[in-house]
Amino acid sequence: MGAGRADPKRRSTSRSATGGRRRSVAAVVTLAVLAVVSSTVAFAGGAGTPGSEGIGDSYFPLYGNGGYDVEHYDLNIRYSPRSDRLVGEATITAQATMDLSRFNLDFVGLAIDSLTVDDIDATWTREQGHELVITPPAPLLQGTTFVVRVTYAGVPKRFSVFIAGGVVETDDGALFIGEPESAAAWFPVNDHPKDKATYGIDLTVPDRLKAISNGHFLGKAPAGSGRTTWSWEVTDPMASYLATAAIGRFRIDRRVTDGGIRVLDAIDPRASNDARRSLQKEERIVRFLASQFGPYPFGDVGGIVDHHRLGYALETQTRPVYDSRFLRGGVTFVVAHELAHQWFGDVVSVEDWQHIWLNEGFATYAEWLWAGRRGLATPQAIASFYCGTIPAGAGYWRVLPGDPGAARLFDNAVYSRGAMTLQALRRTVGTATFFEILRTWVVDRSNGTGTTDQFKQLAETVSGMQLDALFDEWLFTPEKPACVGAARSSEIAPEIRQLVRELERRGAQRGVSLRV
Secondary structure, three states, rough: OOOOOOOOOOOOEEOOOOOOOOOOOOHHHHHHHHHHHHHHHHOOOOOOOOOOOOOOOOOOOOOOOOOEEEEEEEEEEEEEOOOOOEEEEEEEEEOOOOOOEEEEEEEOEEEEEEEEEEEEOEEEEEEEEEEEEEEEEOOOOOOEEEEEEEEEEEOOOOOOOOOOOOEEEEEEEEEEEEEOOOHHOOEEEEOOOOOEEEEEEEEEOOOEEEEEOOOOEEEEEEEEEEEEEEEEEEEEEEEEOOOOEEEEEEEEEEEEEOOOOEEEEOOOOOOOOHHHHHHOOOOOOOOOOOHHHOOOOOOOOEEEEEEEOOOOOEEOOOOOEHHHHHHHHHOHHHHHHHHHHOOOOOOOOOOOHOOOOHHHHHHHHHHOOOOOOOOOHHHHHHHHHHHHHHHOOOOOOOOOOOOOOOHOOOOOOHHHHHHHHHHHHHHHHHHHHHHHHHHHHHHHHHEEEEEEHHHHHHHHHHHOOOHHHHHHHHHHHOOOOOOOOOOOOOOHHHHHHHHHHHHHHHOOOOOOOOOO
């Protein structure tokens, strides 16, 4: 899916509470005919060309793949916490964007039992530990819709490129989570934000446990042998790293906002009451953020709080995951951060991981807005505090938020200097124009992706100003920019100093202490 695509990719499915898909006889016949036609057209094609083994990301060349566009994933996952064994079936509906002789999926670690393309056995190999290379029975013509079905099993691999991710075992279950990659650890996938898709996710786990995922909860049903299937549906396009599953002994809180948004929180009962207090502010935070950024982009919202020492929170779509320690004292800054990602990161994702500040700088700025809403400090005071506290010679300023490099993808400068960039933009163009820029960005690129250049061009169009110098100074210059104001520590509420400490822990800060 290209940048700025406005129309979501949808595949209409009707899913029962048992986890099965109900289709009318007519629908089944139609699908069968389409499959035959698709295969016939493909067989009539020429030799085709192999799809690329990467989607073109500048930092992670092998992430994602070229030559096709996924429309929908149907995932049927059975997980046994005692053995950490996963048994899965993935049904992937995609469209060829070129004449394909073969194509790749990202898939790590798990053993494949069978693989078909349009219900016909396909040949496959595994290369470079990450690439599943599939050769269909005949070339797939450009525009052909095809269905890949893979059954597989094994003990999932954990990623540790930056943070623990993939399938992370907990003491009572597991978390399927991670950034910039995680999905390839539990299902075959085109693992890059440029190719969003809709999802159906069935999770079968022991009866004593609950299985939480993204989107709308369809229900649960007995699966035999002391197991229960929990069924979820994601009808808005979602980047693959935002797909999640949490298996454990959760307490589930459900409610509906005044605006009709469905709220579902899953909280480990060993987490303190602070976690519940924090998540109970979700409706208030969403309402505030919507007043700043435009309507909340999804029909579901909520959070997952695990007792496991994950070490980070993540903006998994509609249902962020939190390490319970981040919510001690009923802290809501991290909740505001992850909910802001639903606008900046989820509904609008990065075209390339180089542009990560479009996720993290924006979500950090949302924390500053939330602090201002609570009367603790204005975004300008917080920006001045950061800028005034960090010495000019600190390594912090040598990290370029607009191009931090793969090794510093989650550096604190990406977060806080990215947020300072937004405050500098607001100061330059004015508050009304600034928020018009943010709202327009979300509307124009809903369900798509964006880049720094595209954001700058939008800011220039809306403001009528030339902004090259501003973006160069704050995002691409390895020196301390000119600060405006100088807020003293005594002028910053204790909650803001706590916010700064949280950012230090969450970012991969390199040799800088803010001494707060």
